[in-house]
Each structure stands twice: as C-alpha cells, then as structure tokens.
Amino acid sequence: MTTSTLIYLLSMAMVFITLLVVGILWAIKNGQFEDLEGPAQRILMDEDDPMLPENQAKKDKPTQGKN
Amino acid sequence: MGETVVPCYxxxxxxxxxxxxQVNIVGHDEAMCCKGCEAVAQAIVDNGLADYYRNRTAMPATGANVVPEALEKLVLYDHPEIQRSFVIQAGDNAKxxxxxLDGITCAACVWLNERHLRQLDGMLAxxxxxxxxxxxxxxxTRKIQLSKILHEIQLLGYNAHPYSAHNADxxxxxxxxxDLQRLAISGIAAAQVMMLAVALYAGGFYGIDINMQRLLRWFSLLLxxxxVAFAALPFYRAAWSGLRSGHLNMDVPVALAILSAFLGSVWATFMxxxxxxxxxxxMFTLFLLATRMLETGAQEKSIEAAENLLKLQPAMALRIRGNEQEFVPVMELLTGDDILVKAGETIAADGEVVEGQSSANEALLTGESRPVEKEPxxxxxxxxxxxxxxxxxxxxxVGEQTVLAGIVRLVDKAQAEKPQLAQLADRVAGWFTLALLIFAALVFAFWWWHDKNRAFEIMLSVLVVTCPCALSLAVPAALAAAGSHLIKRGILVTRSxxxxxxSQVNHVVFDKTGTLTLGYPRLVAVITYAAASEHxxxxxxxxxxxxxxxxxxRAFLQQVSAKDMLPVSQLQNIPGKGISGTMAGETYWLGNRPFAGDEQVLPPDGLAEKHPGATLIWLRNAESVMALFVLQDGLRAEAKQTMDxxxxxxxxxxxxxxxxxxxxxxxxxxxxxxTFYFSQTPAHKLAVLREIQQQGDVVAMVGDGVNDAPVLxxxxxxFAMGTGIALTSQTSDIVLLSGRLSDVVDALETxxxxxxxxxxxxxWALVYNLLALPFAAMGYISPWLAALGxxxxxxxxxxxxxxLR
Structure with missing residues (x-):
C-alpha cells in the first residue's frame, strides 16, 4: 500500500525533475547565464527620472518614461 | 597654488x-581637467544621459585623447573589404x-553606451x-554607417573596436x-538523492521494509x-591524461573515489x-564542480579582458598599384609594394618614404616622444x-622581418627565462597524491584483514575526506579572487x-616617457613679452x-575650450617651422625661433635648466614677439604621491x-x-635590470612602450600602462587599464x-587533512560525513x- 503510494510520488518527482533538467539545459544553451551582472544593473538604471517633478519641465530630455 | 586640488568631475x-x-551638470557647474573631458561631459549631458554621473561607481578614463584625428580614421571601417572580417549581414538592409568597448570602468559606463546608441536613428539593436x-x-544600413556608431561611442569618451571572434574564443x-550543464545536472541530482538518502539512513536506523529500501536505492541509482556518466566526466579525463603522461594529479583520487563509490553502490543495489x-x-561531484567553476570564472574574465586589449589595431593597409588604390590585409603586403599612409594612421610595414613630407611618432618603439621628420x-x-x-x-x-617583430622575439626569449612556479606546485601535488593512494591502500588492506565488511566503506571515507581539494584550491582561489578585485579597479592581471x-617586490623600476610622464607635450609655462595676458x-x-x-x-587645444576660439583666415602651415594666420584683422605667427621669434628677445635665464628637453614655441604679431610657450612632456599628476x-x-x-x-x-x-639611469637602449635596460636582480632585489618594472617590452x-x-600598445600589454604580467600610476601601489597591497x-x-587545508585522516582511517567517519567535511x-x-574581492 505505502509502496505503491511511494511509486506514484517518485514517478511524479521524476517527471518534474525531467522538466527541470530540460528547462535549465535550454536556458544554458540559450545563453541566459552568459551575463549574470547585466540584468541586475539594468533594472536599477532604468530611467524613471522623467517621473520626478523637477525633470518634467525639461523638454529637451529624451524620455523613456512612458511605462 | 596646489593646496586644494579639485578633481576633474x-x-x-x-x-x-x-x-x-566646466560643464553644467544637473544645475551645477562642474570643473573639468581638460578640453577632452569637457567635450565628453558635454556630449553626455546634451544627450540626456547625466544620470551616468549619479550611477557610476568608478571613474572613467580621461577624455584627453578624444581628438579629431582619431575620429577621422573611423571612416575606414565603412569599407566593405574591412567589414568582411567582422560584420554579418543580418537582413536586407541590416548588418x-x-x-x-575600451575604457569601461563600471556598470554606469555600459549603461551610458547602451542608452546613447539606442537613441541613434537607424540602430536596430x-x-x-x-x-x-x-x-x-x-x-x-540605409540610415546609419558603422563609422557613425564608432564615432558616437568616441564622443562619449570610449573607444570601440570591431571584434572578430576566433576559434579559441x-x-x-x-x-x-x-560546465554549467554539468553543474546544473549534478546540483539537481544531488538535491534529490540526498532527500532519498535521508529516508534510507532513517530506515537503516529505525528499520525499513526491504522492498521500499530497494525502491529507494533503484531510484537513487537512476538519479x-x-x-557519474556526464557531470563527472572532466575528472576522469584529467585523471586519465595525467596517468598516461606518467604523473599522478589530484584528479586521480577524485576519479577513483567517484567510480568506486558508485560501482560499490550499484553492486549493493543489485545484490x-x-x-x-x-x-x-x-554531493562530492557537485561541490568539486562548483569550486572549480568559481576558480575558473575569474580567470576567464581576465583572459577575455586581455583578448580585448590585443585586438585593438586594425590590420589593413591601403596599397597602390598603378592608378589603383585598394585596402588589403597587412599579411598580403609584399616587399616592393607601395602603400599610402594618411595622417594619423599607423604605418603597417617597415619601409622607405618615396613621396610626401611628414613627421612620425616613433615613441612606441624608441620611447622618444618628439616627432621624427620624414622625407623621401x-x-x-x-x-x-x-x-x-x-x-x-x-x-x-613585412611580418616577421620588421623591427617590431624583432623586439617581439627578444621578449619571447626573456620570457622563457622566467621561473616556472606552476611546475613546482604540480610536482608537489603528484607526491601528495601518491602518498594518499598508498595510504588508502594500506588502510584497505588493514581493515580487510581486521573487519572485511567495513574495509570498502573506510577506504572510501579516507579517499573522500583527504581529497586534496582544499589544498589544491588554497592558492588558485586566492589568486582568482585577488585578480577579480583588481580588475574591478582597472588593473588587469594577465598572469596569475x-x-x-x-608581495615580495622590494624594488620598483619606472620607465620615464609615457609612464612617469604623459608621453605627449603639454604646456608647462607661458612667458609674455607684450601687454597681452597669458590667457x-x-x-x-x-x-x-x-x-x-x-x-x-594638441597641447594648445587642451588649454582652451572650443567656444573661446577665434575665427582664423589666411591660415598657412609651413611644415617643420610653424603656422601663421589672420585673426580680427591682425596677422600672427606661431612656431620655432627662426620662424616667429625675434633674435633680440631672449628667453629668460635658467629656462633650459628649469625645463630640460623642452620645446620652445614663439608667438609674434606684426610688431613684436608676444609670448614664449614652453612645452614639455608633463609629469603624471599622481606620480609624486605614488613615489611617497x-x-x-x-x-x-x-x-x-x-x-x-x-x-x-x-x-x-x-x-x-x-637612482636613475639614462640613455638606455632596450638591451642596456635589460642589463641594468639583471644587475639590480643580482643584488637580490625582487623587481617590478613599470613601462609602456615597445622598447620596454624586453625589460618588462x-x-x-x-606592469604596462594600458594606454600603451598591445604588444607591451601582451608581455607584461599586469596591465593598468586606467593608466593611473597609483594603481601600482594598490596592486602591491593586494x-x-x-x-x-x-x-x-x-x-587550514593542511591542518584539516592531518586531523581528518586518522579519524577516517580508524573508521569513525562515514562516507557521507567525509563528503560533507x-x-x-x-x-x-x-x-x-x-x-579579497
């Protein structure tokens, strides 16, 4: 009884592990681990400056702040 | 003067x-050190990128080298022949x-370049x-040319060079x-197997149904x-190639432990x-792979940076045959070919001038900073x-026969004489491994005779616990961490x-031109004779x-900002003498003494002593001599402080x-x-260095030119100044990318x-191994505990x- 439950759980685990392995191998192949610093820096430097009131007056500043 | 030194913003x-x-940045006027920095900062502000200054964490290279002549050369890169080697056609009109990118010092620099380029019309990605x-x-390609892109990058104060990926890369x-795949697979497997192992150990302790145990074991085997078959492959390979070439390396016990533990387990699972x-x-495989990855990561980073340095010079020349001009790779040039070298370009081969009058800067080869006149x-x-x-x-x-290639050969020779520390470490490791294997075999033999059932387990513990990982990582890990700390500060270590x-250096030898000094003339003094002010x-x-x-x-242009310039008419340039022109209705002459000086007017006494080797430039108008400019190769700002x-x-x-x-x-x-030595040829320099070394000093040499390469x-x-050329960087152990002299001291401290x-x-590694070994041999440490230890x-x-980072 318990053994069959275990068999079921373990085969479920196997399915998930397979998915996990396929996923991570795909990510590696896709070059997602090439640049580990970039995304972390990029998110900090996104230009949300135009949202600040003192910057809204400046018209000549090219803005990306539509989001 | 000089009490409160303002740093260039x-x-x-x-x-x-x-x-x-000065440049107005977000409402403040910030002081700049030179015209180049002013231009760069202005370009950054004008393009709405002033955020760069808020986000940066390191200072960029000085903008002093942003000069028009460097920009003109970029047009060459639009030539299809040159583009062929590094540009890919990415669509009908896309390339x-x-x-x-040369000159990147922190993440904000990358942001600056990315942001600025995206704003350009015609950039797709x-x-x-x-x-x-x-x-x-x-x-x-319909909207923008490569040269324009490169130009825009230079306007920001960086240099961009095309990169053609080659095989090694x-x-x-x-x-x-x-490696990443191996790490991922062993990581996922280790997590799962350990979970199952908890059940198995608990089962072993409290009792477990034999079927359930078999199920868990089979499942672990599958995971x-x-x-064993994929992630641990590098260890078998390294062990095998070591054994074949006849010496034991640290991978031998590792491979032995992994294989024997696995095969023993398979046996137990079947039987x-x-x-x-x-x-x-x-677990063992995972941790070994992870530590190895940490170690190689930093190394690869410095290799990449070094490669970037070496690829800076284009290898093309403009060949003239009859009436045809054609860009060809330098490799294809033959003796007797004619090539055309424009102003500002690097000469591609040794040769003789057949036409034209000019001067050449041979500082890279001779260390002499003053231009040498060239005529047919x-x-x-x-x-x-x-x-x-x-x-x-x-x-x-061409090629191997050039003076440059000769110096390279000299370097190779000197390099071969370097002590090979790495080999020594390898030999020691070999003996250590041999001792370890013999010890494990002895332990196995003892327990086989004493208690057959435990013999295999204990030998495994000994093999795993004494795995010389900590010992083998002790030095490389420190080197890699220190290397990456330095690279963040713009100091590149090319040989670890x-x-x-x-740490043993007790004598630092500096080259003068280009190292202690800037390598190009700067205005050091102005003596006025008429009513006009210095400015x-x-x-x-x-x-x-x-x-x-x-x-x-350039020395003059750096002193005065572009908006202060006066319009000049009737400009006349007399090569080798000087320049004349009319401004606001009055004609001026600027040049050497016979051209613009008046024999009646003498330079002040003691000038030659105060500024030895200086170039004197005279300015006069129609009536009289107005000023005398003293130009000299300027000392780097931080030179004195570094010496202190x-x-x-x-x-x-x-x-x-x-x-x-x-x-x-x-x-x-x-x-x-x-202590200083003068009038030294490259060969003499090497001899002087050898003499210093004979006295028992450990010498660090800092230089920049090709003529320094053998001494380096x-x-x-x-150390090579990063502002020098590729060859010097190639022969030196450490490259100062930012060109700051004080980095030498920082590197010594690190x-x-x-x-x-x-x-x-x-x-620590030694103490750990010596402590763990007896316990493992006596059977107090089970294999999983050994792996953990x-x-x-x-x-x-x-x-x-x-x-250290």
Whole structure:
C-alpha cells in the first residue's frame, strides 16, 4: 500500500525533475547565464527620472518614461 | 597654488590650477581637467544621459585623447573589404557586428553606451555584455554607417573596436556552457538523492521494509547515473591524461573515489544488503564542480579582458598599384609594394618614404616622444604613427622581418627565462597524491584483514575526506579572487603567478616617457613679452592650431575650450617651422625661433635648466614677439604621491629611461627619486635590470612602450600602462587599464593581502587533512560525513579567498 503510494510520488518527482533538467539545459544553451551582472544593473538604471517633478519641465530630455 | 586640488568631475584627475573648463551638470557647474573631458561631459549631458554621473561607481578614463584625428580614421571601417572580417549581414538592409568597448570602468559606463546608441536613428539593436565589455550592435544600413556608431561611442569618451571572434574564443564559450550543464545536472541530482538518502539512513536506523529500501536505492541509482556518466566526466579525463603522461594529479583520487563509490553502490543495489553511497557521489561531484567553476570564472574574465586589449589595431593597409588604390590585409603586403599612409594612421610595414613630407611618432618603439621628420628617402618603422600629411611608402620588410617583430622575439626569449612556479606546485601535488593512494591502500588492506565488511566503506571515507581539494584550491582561489578585485579597479592581471610575486617586490623600476610622464607635450609655462595676458596668448595660439593634428597643437587645444576660439583666415602651415594666420584683422605667427621669434628677445635665464628637453614655441604679431610657450612632456599628476607611498612601504624606486640625462634627472628630482639611469637602449635596460636582480632585489618594472617590452619580460613582475600598445600589454604580467600610476601601489597591497590569504588557506587545508585522516582511517567517519567535511573545508578556503574581492 505505502509502496505503491511511494511509486506514484517518485514517478511524479521524476517527471518534474525531467522538466527541470530540460528547462535549465535550454536556458544554458540559450545563453541566459552568459551575463549574470547585466540584468541586475539594468533594472536599477532604468530611467524613471522623467517621473520626478523637477525633470518634467525639461523638454529637451529624451524620455523613456512612458511605462 | 596646489593646496586644494579639485578633481576633474568627469575623470577624477586633478584639475590644473587656472584652468577654466566646466560643464553644467544637473544645475551645477562642474570643473573639468581638460578640453577632452569637457567635450565628453558635454556630449553626455546634451544627450540626456547625466544620470551616468549619479550611477557610476568608478571613474572613467580621461577624455584627453578624444581628438579629431582619431575620429577621422573611423571612416575606414565603412569599407566593405574591412567589414568582411567582422560584420554579418543580418537582413536586407541590416548588418550586425561585435564591438569591443575600451575604457569601461563600471556598470554606469555600459549603461551610458547602451542608452546613447539606442537613441541613434537607424540602430536596430544594442546589447552590451557587462562582464566582457562587448557590444552586439545591429544597424540599418540605409540610415546609419558603422563609422557613425564608432564615432558616437568616441564622443562619449570610449573607444570601440570591431571584434572578430576566433576559434579559441568560441571553444571557450562552448566549454563554459558545458560546465554549467554539468553543474546544473549534478546540483539537481544531488538535491534529490540526498532527500532519498535521508529516508534510507532513517530506515537503516529505525528499520525499513526491504522492498521500499530497494525502491529507494533503484531510484537513487537512476538519479546518480547522469552525474557519474556526464557531470563527472572532466575528472576522469584529467585523471586519465595525467596517468598516461606518467604523473599522478589530484584528479586521480577524485576519479577513483567517484567510480568506486558508485560501482560499490550499484553492486549493493543489485545484490541487496551492504551500503549505498549515491548521496556521497552526487554531493562530492557537485561541490568539486562548483569550486572549480568559481576558480575558473575569474580567470576567464581576465583572459577575455586581455583578448580585448590585443585586438585593438586594425590590420589593413591601403596599397597602390598603378592608378589603383585598394585596402588589403597587412599579411598580403609584399616587399616592393607601395602603400599610402594618411595622417594619423599607423604605418603597417617597415619601409622607405618615396613621396610626401611628414613627421612620425616613433615613441612606441624608441620611447622618444618628439616627432621624427620624414622625407623621401627616410626609413619608417611598422607600428609608428604618421602625423602631419600623407606618405607614400615602399615596403621593405613585412611580418616577421620588421623591427617590431624583432623586439617581439627578444621578449619571447626573456620570457622563457622566467621561473616556472606552476611546475613546482604540480610536482608537489603528484607526491601528495601518491602518498594518499598508498595510504588508502594500506588502510584497505588493514581493515580487510581486521573487519572485511567495513574495509570498502573506510577506504572510501579516507579517499573522500583527504581529497586534496582544499589544498589544491588554497592558492588558485586566492589568486582568482585577488585578480577579480583588481580588475574591478582597472588593473588587469594577465598572469596569475604575478600576484604571488607582488608581495615580495622590494624594488620598483619606472620607465620615464609615457609612464612617469604623459608621453605627449603639454604646456608647462607661458612667458609674455607684450601687454597681452597669458590667457589671451594661449587663445591666439590655440586658434591658430585649431585645424592642426600635430601633438604640439594638441597641447594648445587642451588649454582652451572650443567656444573661446577665434575665427582664423589666411591660415598657412609651413611644415617643420610653424603656422601663421589672420585673426580680427591682425596677422600672427606661431612656431620655432627662426620662424616667429625675434633674435633680440631672449628667453629668460635658467629656462633650459628649469625645463630640460623642452620645446620652445614663439608667438609674434606684426610688431613684436608676444609670448614664449614652453612645452614639455608633463609629469603624471599622481606620480609624486605614488613615489611617497612606495617610500612609506620602504620599497626602493629607480627610473630607467632611454632619454637624455638632463630630462631624466629633472623628472627624477621632481618625484624625489635618487637612482636613475639614462640613455638606455632596450638591451642596456635589460642589463641594468639583471644587475639590480643580482643584488637580490625582487623587481617590478613599470613601462609602456615597445622598447620596454624586453625589460618588462625580464622583471619578476611587470606592469604596462594600458594606454600603451598591445604588444607591451601582451608581455607584461599586469596591465593598468586606467593608466593611473597609483594603481601600482594598490596592486602591491593586494598582492600582499593575497599572499596572507594563501598562507591561511594552506595552513587550514593542511591542518584539516592531518586531523581528518586518522579519524577516517580508524573508521569513525562515514562516507557521507567525509563528503560533507571535505566540502566544508573547500568552502572555507574559497570563502576566505573571497574576502579579497
């Protein structure tokens, strides 16, 4: 009884592990681990400056702040 | 003057007193050190990128080198022949290329470049890799040209060079991906297997149904199989190649432990009973792979950066055959070919001038910073720069026969004489491994005789617990961490053994031109004779020189900002003499004494003593001499401070130069150095260095030119100024990318810290191994505990090393 439950759980685990392995191998192949610093820096430097009131007056500043 | 030195807001170098360059950045007028920095900062602000200054964490390279002549050369890159080697057609009207960005010091620099390029019309995609400093750009050929892109990058104060990936690089990337895959698979498997192992151990303790145990074991076997068959492959390979070449390396016991533990477990799984060690196998492999990855990561990063440096010079020349002009690779040039070298270009081959009159900068080869006059009949050297006007050159020597190649060979020879520390470490490791294997065999034999059932388990524990990982990681981990700490500060270590030697350095030898000094003339004094003020005279001179590309012109142009220039008419340039022109209705002459000076007016007494080796430039109008400008190769701003810091550390300092006595003595006196050698050829320099080394000193040499290359290779540790050329960087152990002299002291300090960490690590690894060994041999440590212990000891070593970052 318990053994069959275990068999079921373990085969479920196997399915998930397979998915996990396929996923991570795909990510590696896709070059997602090439640049580990970039995304972390990029998110900090996104230009949300135009949202600040003192910057809204400046018209000549090219803005990306539509989001 | 000089009490409160204001740092340049853009590059951090001190702003010279009485300079007046400034840029309004977010509402504040910020002081700039030179015209170049002013231009760069202005470009950044004008493009709405002032955020760069808020986000940056390191100072960029100085903008002083942003000069028009460098920009003009970029047009060459639009030539289809040149593009063929590095540009990919990415669609009907789209092209793609990889560019190396030179001068990146922190993440904000990358952001700046990315943001600015995206704003350009016609850019389809820009992607800069933060760690390798390479930019992938895709552009619409109808709207924008590559030269424009490169130009825009230069306007921001950086340099971009096309990069053509070659085989070694692609291979390394492939291997990196493979390593990541191995790590991922062993990581996932280890987590699962350990979970099952908990059940198995608990079962062993409290009792477990035999079927359930078999099920768990089979499942563990299934999970461990990819680890043993794929993830651990590098260990078998390294062990096998070591054995085949007849010496034991550290991978032999590792491979032995993994395979024997796995096969023993498989046996137990098939036969029932006994013990399984799947968890040990998976964990052991995972930790070994992870520590190895940490170690190679930093190394690869420095290789990448070094490669970026070496690829900076284009290898094309404009060949003339009959009436046809054609760009060809330098490799295809033959003796007797004619090539055309425009002003500002690098000469591609040794040869003789057949047409044209110009001057060449041969500083890279001779260390002599003053331009050498060239006319039909004079010889030119490959690697030197043509300054004034186009030269037609008949090629005499190419490739291996050039003077440049000769110096390279000299370097190779000197390099071969270097002590091979790495080999010694390998030999020691070999003996250690042999002792370990013999010990494990003895332990096995003892327990086989004493208690057969436990023999295998205990031998496994011994093999795993004494795995010389911590020992083998102790030094490389510290070197890698110190290397990556330095690279963040713009100090590139190209040979990691250099760090070991840094801590022993007790004598630093500096080259003069380009190292202690800037390598190009700067205005050091103005003597006025008429009513006009110094600043007015500077303005007049700079206005006259506006269009000129001569190094002397640069000295003037750096002093005066573009908006202060006066319009000049009837400009006349007399090569080798000077320049004249009319401003606001009055004619002025600027040049050497016979051209613009009046024999009646004498330079002040003592000028020659005060500024030895200086170039004198006279300015006069129709009536009289107005001013005398003294131009001299300027001392680097941080030179004196660097010498003081070295003296504090009781490190001896010498100056070794190819220049004449007076000039060297003057520089030495300014920085407070007593020992100096002058008029040295490259061969002499090497001899002097050997002499110093004979006295038992460990020497660090700092230089920049090709003429320094043999000495650099001969010193125990060598530094090259990153502003020098590729060859010097190639032969030196450490490259100062930012060109700051004070980095030498920082590198020495890091070297000392790294040595301390190495010692701690070695002690810890040794103590751990000696403590763990007897317990394992006596059977008190089970294999999984051994794996944990070995991982912890390696982890401690790595973490200790990471303190250096």
């Amino acid at each position: 853009h590059c951090g170098l001190p702003v010279p007193p009485d300079s007046h360059f 793609e290329a990889v560019l190396i 820009v992607n800069v890799n933060y760690s390798s400093h390479r930019a992938h750009v895709t552009w619409d 692609q291979l390394r990337q492939k291997r990196h991906k493979k 461990t199989l990819p680890v 029932g009973g006994g013990q399984v060690y799947y968890d040990t196998v998976a 009949g004079s010889k030119v050297i490959a690697g030197s720069t043509n300054l004034d006007s186009p030269l037609r050159i008949r090629v005499e020597q 053994h250099a760090l070991e030697t840094l 007015q005279c500077e303005r007049l001179a700079a206005s006259l020189e506006q269009q000129s590309e001569h190094p002397v012109a 810091r070295l003296a504090e550390k009781q490190i001896k300092v010498s100056v070794l130069s190819g220049d004449e006595e007076k000039a060297v003595a003057a520089v030495a006196a300014q920085i407070g150095v007593n 290779a001969g010193a125990q540790v060598s 070297g000392a810290a790294a040595r301390q960490v190495m010692r701690q690590n070695l002690w 070995m991982s912890m000891s390696s982890l401690i070593v790595v973490l200790n090393a990471l303190r």
